[in-house]
Amino acid sequence: MSDFLKHECGIAAVRLRKPLAYYKDRYGTALWGFNKLFLLMEKQHNRGQDGIGIGSSKIGMPLGDPYVFRRRSAEKDALANVFRKEMKAFHKMVRKGLLDPENPEDVKRKFDFGGEILIGHLRYGTSGGFEEGSCHPYLRRSNWPTRTLMVMGNFNMTNAGQLNRVLIERGQHPVFGTDTQTVLEEIGFHLDEEHTDLYRELRDKGVDGSDIPNLISERLDLVDLVRRSAGQWDGGYAICGVVGNGDMFVMRDPHGIRPCHMLVTDEVIAFASERVPLMTVFEASEDQVQSLEPGSVVTIKSDGTKIEARFAEEGPIYPCSFERIYFSRGNDPEIYKERKKMGAALVPQVVDAIGGAVDKAVFSFIPNTAETAWYGLMDGLRMFRREEVREALLKAMEEGNLDSSMIDELVMRNWPRGEKIAHKDIKMRTFIAQEKGRDQLVSHVYDITYGMVEEGDALVALDDSIVRGTTLKKSILKILARTHPRKIVVCSTAPQIRYPDCYGIDMSELGKFIAFQAAVALHRKAGRQSLLDEVYDDCRRELSKPPSEMRNAVKKVYAAFSDEEISAEISRMVTPEECDWKGDVQVLFQTIENLHEAIGGPCGDWYFTGNYPTAGGFATVNAAYLRWYDGVGGRSYDLPL
Template identity: 60%
Template sequence: MSEQIGHECGIALVRLLKPLAYFQEKYGSPLWGFEKLFLLMEKQHNRGQDGAGVACVKFDMPAGEPYMFRERNTQPNPLDRVIGSVLERYRDLVKAGTVHPEFPDTVKQHFDFGAELYLGHLRYGTSGGYGVSACHPYFRRSSWPTRNLALCGNFNMTNTKELNDSLIAIGQHPIFASDTQAVLEKIGFFLDEEHEDIYRFLRTRELSGQELSRKISEDLDLTRVITRASQKWDGGYAIAGLIGNGDAFVARDPSGIRPLFYFQNDEVVAFASERAPLMTVFDLVLEQVKEVQPGHVVVVKKRGTVSSNPFTAPLPRTSCTFERIYFSRGNDFDIYKERKALGAQLVEQVVKAVNSDWAHTVFSFIPNTAEVAYYGMLSALRQRRRGEVKAAILQASKDGTLTDALLDELIMRNWPKGEKVVSKDIKLRTFIGQEGLRNQLASHVYDITYGSVQPGDYLVCIDDSIVRGTTLRKSILRILARLQPRKIVIVSTAPQIRYPDCYGIDMSEIGKFIAFEAAVALLRRRGQTGLLEEVYALCREEVGRRGTTNHVRRIYEPFTPEEISAEISEMVRPQGIEWKGEIEIIFQTIENLHAAVPTATGDWYFTGRYPTPGGYRVVNQAYVNYYDKHEGRAY
């Protein structure tokens, strides 16, 4: 994607089902579980580079000994820093003779992360700031093991204020930090209640303190805790938690918006936001990795049992399309196929844009994640051209006009040509939250391969999506124009992004979308600005009554997608350059999107059809903010 946007985080959970001595004997390392956690996080580093954190629980520690630990970092390369810091302490303990790896009991006794249960998180900061206090996992501490909670997630809640208000209503004093804090306190409250209910039931049985603690741990019902805590949750979420007694859970939203997968054998249970990392880290085949079902919570008890149960009413499945287009790693088998299909679906529009001039067209991509879609587009273009060549040869054979020169013309000089025209020099992920600096540096992110395009050629470049159009205007089109092509065609594998997201992707300011800017510009040009005020009034009313009608759709209704695309093509033309060639922006159609990605129907950013009531509140509020010239998130 040429424009970096903050988005979904990544989670990993590893629960060993054997003692540390087993892994030392079989794999030569008592830290086998911690190493697997690190690998799962490393294979998902694409999901978050604003912060990283790990937590663990040690089983059966003596009274008075700590048993839960956490390490977090928000400096550059946070995952390397977190893991490096933990392992450096381990090496120091080994060097000092305090820990002996061949004796796992010493590892567990003296090393913080010599544990049986691990949790990891990679963060993109969409709320709560960028400091370490906003970095997952969050902790909620108690002297009772069954009331200790470590929590992390890949989620956004659309109704954080409502969740905090519900905490206030029961007498709590929540800290208005982020939706994670609200969810932590909500789960913590019902975890406390579950603990107290069991405690009151057992305390009349004259059990010893140790036996009482053991029975509470055994009877703790995390499915019931999550069911009660989630009654007012509205958003997309994959949440993972550790309890101090050794229990663990993962929960997924009822629409299946956020992804979540797991693997289990007799040695380990492991969870991750993506399927491919589990396959790579544990050397698995596709069928061994399962998907956590939407609206279900998977509970791993300290005794090793694993159960999956629904915790909320089911909703129609609307998995995030952007996961397939961009966010998830492309080495997943299904995602790879879908991205190739996204490229292939654009062929008809592309061929029309270059007037079928195969001999004078160069096809390329905007690095790095559009590369797979490029292969799909190029493969489909060649297949189409083969059909044309075959028909021409058959006709020439029939007419008796088939010659070597004709074959050269048909095949050698008229074949789809691919080049790596654009290169990415530096990364701007560090500056995602700094709009001014991002814009200032945008013109230096990409460079071109001089000589890859001849003056007068058509140049087609495929990108994952076009959100703001800033990078096109300030960088990509400006440098592509140096090659002096006849026409530049930018092809987006995603449809026009028209509406805000509120379920994990940090794009809630509607006024910054190039498609919205184009629609407003067309309204102004046609003298229809009264519609802007009319929609404003409707949106304010809808927000006030918490309705579920998307009034912003009316902004787009007067225009065809082609008209908006044409306006975008004009808006992104760089200023102050001598090149006078043509620019055309092509977007994927909604129909072709779903044909290429049939398993993910979550398309609200394209269509305005939201899976939860909170989405409609956000889209209307986003327009109100735009009209009132208020910047910031709409939720």
């Protein structure tokens, strides 16, 4: 994705099913679970680089011994540094004779992360701050283990303001700033209530005080706790929670917007945002890793009892399609095939854009994450060319004109040429404050392979998606122009991004989308400012309705134009103005129909179509238009209480 986006975070959780002595005997280390957590997080480092956090819970610790631990960091290379520091502390204790690494019980009692439950979070911040305090897991401490709670997740709640109002109306004093805090306090409230009810019931029955904690732990109903906590949540989420007594839960939103996968073996129950890390880290087959059902929660009691149950009614499934297009690692077998299909689906548009002259074009990709789709594009172009050759040969045979020279011409001419033209040379740090200075820096993020584009060639560059168009205009197209092609065609494996996201991706400001800018420009060129005014009034009316009755009033902005008209305007807008090269630029986008066909299953496409899966989405898009119209920046779901 040439326009860099921050997006949904990554989660990893490891619940050991055997005593630590088992892993020491079989694998040579009592830190087997801790090592697996690191690998799960490392394999998902693409999902978050703003900070990380890890947590540990030890089951059955003696009274007086700590049982819940957490480390967080927002420093550079936080993942490696946090694990390095913990292992350094471990080996320091070993050297001083304070810990015996050959004794699993010693490891459990003295090493903070020698617990049976280990959780980790990788953060890409789309809200809140970027300091350590904004990193998950969040921790709510108590001197009762059954009231102590750690929570982490990959989520965004569109109605965080409403949820905070609920807390206030109860008499609580929430700390505003992140929906994570809201989620933690909501679950914590119901945990406190259930704990108090159980305590009073047992106390009134005359149960000895020393027996009460274990009885509360046994009777704590996590499924009911999750069901009551999530009743008013509106958003996409995969959330993991750990109670201090050793109970844990992992839940996924009712529409399956955010991903969550689970592996269950005799040794471990593990969770991750992506499937392949679980397969690789635990050497599991594809069919061993299952996706959590939307609207379901998996609970694991401290005694190891596992339950999977629904906490919300079954509804339409809308998994985020950007997971398939860009975010998830491409070595997942399903995602790899889908991305190749997305590339192949662009062939008819690409061939038309270059006038059918495949022999006078070079096909490349930018950035590296588009490489898999590029393989699909190249396969599709070869199939297109083979069909051309086949038809020409059949025609020549019918006419009796087939000879060796014709075969050479048909077979050797016009085959697609694939080259790596653009290279992301360095990761630029925008340490220069002035806009002009930053633009000059960004223009050198990429470099090119010289000499591959010949005179008269078109250059076709495949991108994952085009969001704002800024990088295209200010950097990429200027760089590609240095190859002096007759035409540059930029094709996106994603359709036009027209509407904001509110479920975890950093795409919330409507006015920054190049597709929206193009539609507005077309209206103004046609003298239809009044329509933009009408949409403003429509959005205000929609926001005055109950959430369940809201509709997307912004669709009217696009209704007057075809996809091709908007693409043409985008092409004009991103063409560099200060550039010696004067060739044509054409921008192509995937169609919605081809996207759905490539993915082949349920597909969340609200940022393309405006069809949101929850009421919060419609509130977001209407509020986003009002903010744009009024010249107000910021997230459109950061609404006041």
